[in-house]
Amino acid sequence: MCIRTVMTYASPVFAHAAPKALHRLQVIQNKFCRAATDAHWCVRNSILHRDLELPTISKYMKDASKRFFDIAGSHPNALLRAAVDYQPPHPTHLIRRPRNVLTDPPDALTAAVESLNDVNDTHD
Numbered sequence: 451m452c453i454r455t456v457m458t459y460a461s462p463v464f465a466h467a468a469p470k471a472l473h474r475l476q477v478i479q480n481k482f483c484r485a486a487t488d489a490h491w492c493v494r495n496s497i498l499h500r501d502l503e504l505p506t507i508s509k510y511m512k513d514a515s516k517r518f519f520d521i522a523g524s525h526p527n528a529l530l531r532a533a534v535d536y537q538p539p540h541p542t543h544l545i546r547r548p549r550n551v552l553t554d555p556p557d558a559l560t561a562a563v564e565s566l567n568d569v570n571d572t573h574d
């Protein structure tokens with residue numbers, strides 16, 4: 451079984467986990483990337499992710515959550531459709547819901563990878 455599958459099995463629901471938990475998953479992914487490519491310690495993680503065309507954990511979970519809610523909106527089960535239609539709480543509210551991840555700003559690594567990809571796209 452692929453390690454990404456194991457790490458992100460419940461990502462649509464797990465995407466709203468504490469940032470520290472997501473950071474721990476990202477550290478594991480970074481270590482696997484570094485080991486798989488035999489990259490030197492001075493190579494930035496954002497460069498590894500760009501070169502491997504591998505999304506960061508937070509980006510992958512955000513994309514998986516978006517796909518989940520897109521599919522759930524047209525599902526025949528009324529309970530799933532209702533989960534899509536709820537109104538998110540005010541941003542200062544302490545309770546986080548899975549759909550909030552879609553409006554969260556990207557973390558630093560994800561932003562760095564996206565900016566590197568944007569630079570590559572402008573040079574193509």
